[in-house]
Amino acid sequence: MFEIMAEKRPNIVVIIADQFRHDMFSYANGPFKVNTPNIDKLAKKGVMFTNAYSANPTCMPNRASIATGRWPSVHGTRTNGVTFDQNAETFMRTLRRSGYKNYAIGKLHHQSMGWAWEDYQIDEMRLRNPEVLEKIRDSINRGEGDWQSWEDAARHRKEYLSMPKDYYGYDHVDLVVGHGDNPSGHFHHWARSKGVSIDDLAGWKNSTERSETVEDVYISEVPAELHPNAFIVEKFRERLAELKNETDPFLFFISFPDPHHPFAPPKSWFNKWRENEVEIPANFFSHASNSPAHIEAMYGASGKQNIDSTMTWAPTQNQMADVLKAQFAQIEFMDNALGEILSSLEASGKGDDTYVIFSGDHGDLMGEHGLMLKHFVHFDAVTRVPLIITGPGIEPQKDTRLVSSVDIAPTVIELASAEKYRGIQGKDLLSDHTSWRSALVIEEDQPFGIEGLPGPVKIRTLVTEDYRFTVYGGTDQAELYDRSKDRGDLANIYADATTERSEAYERLTHELINLTEEGIAPIAGA
Structure with missing residues (x-):
């Protein structure tokens, strides 16, 4: 592939955009006319992996997979709300042991933010999955000093919380808890220190310009300089300045809450899009057959959001236009903040010794197949993410191998020449693997369901060069798409393609067997 050229142990900066699909930047030549010069700059000078997938298209599970290099069924954070094991081996911890100074800035989401379930979800869990409710009650009744409450939004609003040392391997954390224009965490206290009450400006209720038909779309009254993006840039500059005279290498994990919903860009970034027409994705009207x-x-309830507005739904064309305008503004604002971070890194004199990894934790339908958001569907718009690596010795290129978010951890460990720990399932992306994987698995587990798919939900998808095969556990429903003929996943051939179906089941079985837990080593023969 290419040779790592750093003469000394390099610095590493991992940057994650939240709910950012694989083609949401200009250089990807996707369906959206959005201006992203800074992501484009990274893509043009580094290696861009064009077939990168989330191990799980949900925030908490996939963020734990990025950190560990393991699939959710193995590391245990199978769905949102399941706290990431505080003792888990992570690439941050192994770098810390080898002498790196580790910083996290932005949204981590390794623990619950304290959001409540909707009543209908609790009713379904009480009926179908009652033991989960016991865990929920335990969580609600936990003490504020409990390990699981370090990212609790309400707790952070009450007081400034200094995060524990070695928080999943980080020496210092500047935390954003949540999304939109008024998240919690250290951001909340930073904004107050600027002499402004964000609570009086933020949110749908304070907006003077908002969608009347989509709950999570509004133009924020919070100025750009007080947005979470500004907090992330400022904290990066502060921490980088602290390292000015350090000789040991550093790791930064920078995680933007945008462009995750609510879609609430500052006015200054929305002005460009206010009067502009946006182009709806070409396959907005192309619903997959069967x-x-x-x-x-979802199609039958077109135009109607779910009670839980974070769940996948089918918007009308006008609703989708409202969403895309706000979302495009968020993307361009986030890209600008990324540019400030990269410029600060170069100005520090440390850029030449630094590898930068840019990715997303999962995607967003953004109108593909007439749907928006994520959950319960495994179209590429949801499961495929950007993955770009730049740094010493890396030449511009596009890599078409099947890669996963679990590959980030072993890649970082290899770049840092740190000790690899047992149980990593991902592969080092930068090594010259003559035998790379020909298939990968995507997992999704939810403790509740939706209309047509009762909970608890277990979805497993197999992706190969030739097809995408998705199985819904406990049901007779499945999807099989021949990607040699149908790259857009428009014709579900599961019911008719008996030979291909049998082959897909066999392949999926083998891949699932290969995901068996290997992290715990035996200490004796019996």
């Missing part, structure tokens, strides 16, 4: 019952139910 779709599973829950996807058909």
Whole structure:
């Protein structure tokens, strides 16, 4: 592939954009006319992996997979709300042991933010998955000093919390808890220190310009200089300045809460889009044939958001236009903040010794197949993410191998020449693997379901060069798309393609067996 050229142990900066799909930047030549010069700059000078997938298209599970190099069924954070094991081996911890100074800035989401379930979700869990409710009650009744409450939004609003040392391997954390224009965490206290009450400006209720038909779309009254993006840039500059005279290498994990919903850009970034027409994705009107019952139910409720507005739904064309305008503004604002971070890194004199890894934790339908958001569907718009690596010795190129978010951890460890720990399932992306994987698995588990797909939900998807195969556990529903002929996943051939179906089941079985836990080593023969 290419040779790592750093003469000394390099610095490493990992940057994650939240809910950012693989083609949401200009250089990717996707369906959206959005201006992202800074992501484009990274893509043009580094290696861009064009077939990168999330191990799980949900925030908490995939963020734990990025940190550990393991699939969610192995590291245990299978769904949002399941606290990431405080003792888990992570690439941050192994770098820390080898002498790196580790910083995290932005949204981590390794623990619950304290959001409540909707009543209908609790009712379904009480009926189908009652033991989960016991865990929920335990969580609600936990003490504020409990390890699981370090990212609790309400707790952070009450007081400034200094995070524990070795928080999953980080020496210092500047935390953002949540999304939009008024998240919690250290951001909340930073904003107050500027002499402004964000609570009086932020949110749908304070906006003077908002969508009347989509709950999570509004133009924020919070100025750009008080937005979480500004907090992230300022804290990066502060921490980088602290390292001016350090000789040991550093690791930064920088995580933007944008462009995750709510779609609430500052006015200064929305002005460009206010009067502009946006182009709806070409396949907005192209619904996949023979779709599973829950996807058909979404189409049947077109224009109506779910009670839980974070769940996948089918917007009208006008609703989608409202969303895209706000979302494009968020993307361009986030890209600008990324540019400030990269410029600060170069100005520090440390840029030449630094590898930068840019990715997303999962995607967003953004109108593909007439749907938006994520959950319960495994179209590429949800499961595929950007993955770009730049740094010493890396030449511009596009890499078409099947890669996963679990590959980030072993890659960082290799770049740092740190000790690899047992149980890593991902692969080092920068080594010259003559035998790379020909298939990968995507997992999704939810403790509740939706119309047409009762909970608890277990979805497993197999992706190969030739097809995408998705199985919904406990049901007779599945999807099979021949990607040699149908790259857009428009014709579900599961019911008719008996030979291909049998081959896909066999392949999926083998891949799932290969994901068996290997982290715990035996200490004796019996």
